[in-house]
Amino acid sequence: MEPILKARGLVKRYGKVTALNHADFDLYPGEILAVIGDNGAGKSSMIKAVSGATIPDEGTVWLDGKEVNFRSPIEARDVGIETVYQQLAMSPALSIADNMFMGRELRKPGLMGTLFRQLDKAAMEKFARDKLNELGLATIQNINQAVESLSGGQRQGVAVARAAAFGSKVVILDEPTAALGVKESRKVLELIQDVRSRGIPIILISHNMPHVFEIADRIHVHRLGSRLCVIDPKEHSMSDAVAYMTGAAEPDRAA
Amino acid sequence: MSPSDNYESAATTGDTKVAEFEDMRQGFVGRIQHTLHQTPSLVPLIVLVFSIALFGILLGSRFFSPFALTLILQQVQIVGVLAAAQTLIILTAGIDLSVGAIAVLCTVVMGKASFTYGIPPAISVAIGLVVGTTLGAISGWLVSRMKLPPFIVTLGMWQIVLAATYLYSQNETIRSQDIEAEASFLQFLGFKIQFGGATFTLGVIVMILLFVVLAYALRSTAWGRHVYAVGDDPEAAELSGVDVHKTYMSVYMAAGFICALAGWVMIGRFGSISPSATTGVIGNIQAITAVVIGGISLFGGRGSIAGALFGALIVGVFELGLRMAGADPQWTFMLIGLLIIGAVAVDQWIRKVSA
Numbered sequence: 076m077e078p079i080l081k082a083r084g085l086v087k088r089y090g091k092v093t094a095l096n097h098a099d100f101d102l103y104p105g106e107i108l109a110v111i112g113d114n115g116a117g118k119s120s121m122i123k124a125v126s127g128a129t130i131p132d133e134g135t136v137w138l139d140g141k142e143v144n145f146r147s148p149i150e151a152r153d154v155g156i157e158t159v160y161q162q163l164a165m166s167p168a169l170s171i172a173d174n175m176f177m178g179r180e181l182r183k184p185g186l187m188g189t190l191f192r193q194l195d196k197a198a199m200e201k202f203a204r205d206k207l208n209e210l211g212l213a214t215i216q217n218i219n220q221a222v223e224s225l226s227g228g229q230r231q232g233v234a235v236a237r238a239a240a241f242g243s244k245v246v247i248l249d250e251p252t253a254a255l256g257v258k259e260s261r262k263v264l265e266l267i268q269d270v271r272s273r274g275i276p277i278i279l280i281s282h283n284m285p286h287v288f289e290i291a292d293r294i295h296v297h298r299l300g301s302r303l304c305v306i307d308p309k310e311h312s313m314s315d316a317v318a319y320m321t322g323a324a325e326p327d328r329a330a
Numbered sequence: 331m332s333p334s335d336n337y338e339s340a341a342t343t344g345d346t347k348v349a350e351f352e353d354m355r356q357g358f359v360g361r362i363q364h365t366l367h368q369t370p371s372l373v374p375l376i377v378l379v380f381s382i383a384l385f386g387i388l389l390g391s392r393f394f395s396p397f398a399l400t401l402i403l404q405q406v407q408i409v410g411v412l413a414a415a416q417t418l419i420i421l422t423a424g425i426d427l428s429v430g431a432i433a434v435l436c437t438v439v440m441g442k443a444s445f446t447y448g449i450p451p452a453i454s455v456a457i458g459l460v461v462g463t464t465l466g467a468i469s470g471w472l473v474s475r476m477k478l479p480p481f482i483v484t485l486g487m488w489q490i491v492l493a494a495t496y497l498y499s500q501n502e503t504i505r506s507q508d509i510e511a512e513a514s515f516l517q518f519l520g521f522k523i524q525f526g527g528a529t530f531t532l533g534v535i536v537m538i539l540l541f542v543v544l545a546y547a548l549r550s551t552a553w554g555r556h557v558y559a560v561g562d563d564p565e566a567a568e569l570s571g572v573d574v575h576k577t578y579m580s581v582y583m584a585a586g587f588i589c590a591l592a593g594w595v596m597i598g599r600f601g602s603i604s605p606s607a608t609t610g611v612i613g614n615i616q617a618i619t620a621v622v623i624g625g626i627s628l629f630g631g632r633g634s635i636a637g638a639l640f641g642a643l644i645v646g647v648f649e650l651g652l653r654m655a656g657a658d659p660q661w662t663f664m665l666i667g668l669l670i671i672g673a674v675a676v677d678q679w680i681r682k683v684s685a
Contacts, residue, residue: 128569149571164569166559168631173555178571180552192551221367237570 077140079104079276080156080245085124085134087117094120095131096300102245102276107267109287109308110280112297112320118280119161119249121297126158126247127151138244149178157242159234161249167223172196172203174222175237206240207233228259235263239270246270247278252286264290284313296320366680370625371637373676377623377669378640378647385651393654396528403534406646408433408596410537412613413620413638414544415588418581420621421548422561423630424473424480428465428487429589430613434605435495436462436593441504441603444513451515459590465491466586467579474578484614492610499605506601520598533595540588541639548635557581561630619666620645623673627681644669
């Protein structure tokens with residue numbers, strides 16, 4: 076099977092720091108691929124390189140077998156790659172609906188939309204509310220409330236809902252459960268499985284081994300700026316994975 | 331899957347309770363805080379209404395007359411237009427020290443084009459507007475692409491534009507009579523419309539229209555949402571799909587254009603064109619004052635443009651009211667100083683609603 080998103084030889088340097096050292100990456104259709112690695116292993120840098128948030132110094136990325144060179148997250152988004160970043164990427168003072176539609180606002184039909192470029196706030200609010208309800212985030216009372224007035228879990232829910240609603244090719248989640256409580260984490264995991272059941276592959280970066288082993292189909296172990304190995308969660312234990320990512324054990328390359 | 335089902339039901343009931351609790355905790359002060367958080371321009375509007383009422387009571391019909399109230403509008407039209415430009419920049423978490431200087435340069439450009447080069451006045455005005463927009467574009471590019479702080483860029487731009495104004499005009503004033511005789515279109519915005527005791531100049535109407543258009547654009551278009559998002563957190567805006575560079579450029583160019591428009595309003599107001607007009611030196615501070623009193627956050631991304639108009643009017647009301655009352659003009663500045671600090675204190679208080 077051909078990977079839907081593939082990268083080879085990615086290199087990214089920040090001054091003297093090498094964040095990515097000839098990293099490879101493969102994501103297959105319909106799967107949940109977990110990316111694990113120690114702090115500073117370059118997980119986020121790799122994800123940013125395939126989602127357009129940073130431009131790699133070297134290396135190539137293919138989407139659906141076609142080479143892509145994203146120069147901004149907007150370009151990646153336009154071809155259907157949605158990312159939930161660790162820092163959430165939301166504008167705190169704006170409303171949930173505004174944030175969900177940031178950069179792809181709906182305009183009113185007819186003259187008001189084309190000539191006066193008026194936003195169709197009602198349609199955007201309805202869509203946002205439907206999406207949040209769909210994903211079980213009905214506890215958000217007012218779709219017009221500012222994102223800054225939401226709890227951490229609710230914000231995360233909105234961010235995931237945004238990605239799930241618009242991601243048509245790939246959804247990337249960078250530490251989606253890091254700031255969440257037990258119940259909210261569970262909700263996000265359900266969201267992730269929900270997105271996969273619609274046939275959209277997911278990249279999940281996480282430090283939480285139980286979560287990773289519960290939902291991932293394959294686990295990409297990142298170490299010192301490149302891919303160390305890819306393991307099958309059914310054939311390896313959590314301690315194996317931790318040993319690989321910290322360098323305590325060497326994987327046999329066969330997996 | 332059964333444990334996750336349990337979690338789901340547990341989460342719904344739990345969260346609803348929390349939401350109810352938050353509502354109760356707010357109380358009366360909380361509700362005021364919340365309302366102000368939603369409509370930040372309410373504070374300056376209240377202050378404006380109160381100050382008009384105060385001077386109305388103190389000075390009677392001398393102040394509370396169509397003539398005096400529309401006189402305030404005429405006196406604040408230049409600062410009002412500059413404040414509109416300043417608002418756009420401040421909403422993106424920037425600051426523009428060059429607004430007044432650009433306005434004065436544009437008056438000189440319009441005058442020079444008509445008188446030295448013999449260009450028809452309507453085209454001279456257009457040239458002035460293009461010059462203002464271009465200067466805005468240069469500042470915008472330096473801020474967006476070179477990542478220079480807006481304070482530094484516009485501090486430099488202010489000095490450069492002021493000096494350029496003097497050098498280019500050789501410090502020559504163009505007299506009002508000459509403009510009236512040869513290029514009266516330059517004074518077009520000074521045209522007066524009277525009904526009853528009220529006097530509106532076209533400049534005043536342009537100012538009000540400008541605020542209406544900008545308020546619409548900021549509230550109801552994608553561009554406006556992007557301006558707020560960029561002012562809030564440019565990195566987050568970029569990641570969530572806003573073309574940050576385009577937003578900065580459009581904001582700085584629009585501000586430059588509006589400054590040039592302020593220049594045209596100036597010619598209408600003063601009649602003459604003078605490179606040493608005080609607007610070039612203090613216009614920036616006046617505009618920032620109006621914006622700050624108007625409740626627009628200097629940290630960007632918060633506040634509504636109507637506030638800037640109210641802010642400019644508050645200053646105008648105090649200036650005229652205190653002058654009519656025969657007070658030392660220094661009292662005006664002292665009160666404005668208090669208002670600035672008060673406005674920022676209120677802004678900080680409103681922000682706490684987010685914590």
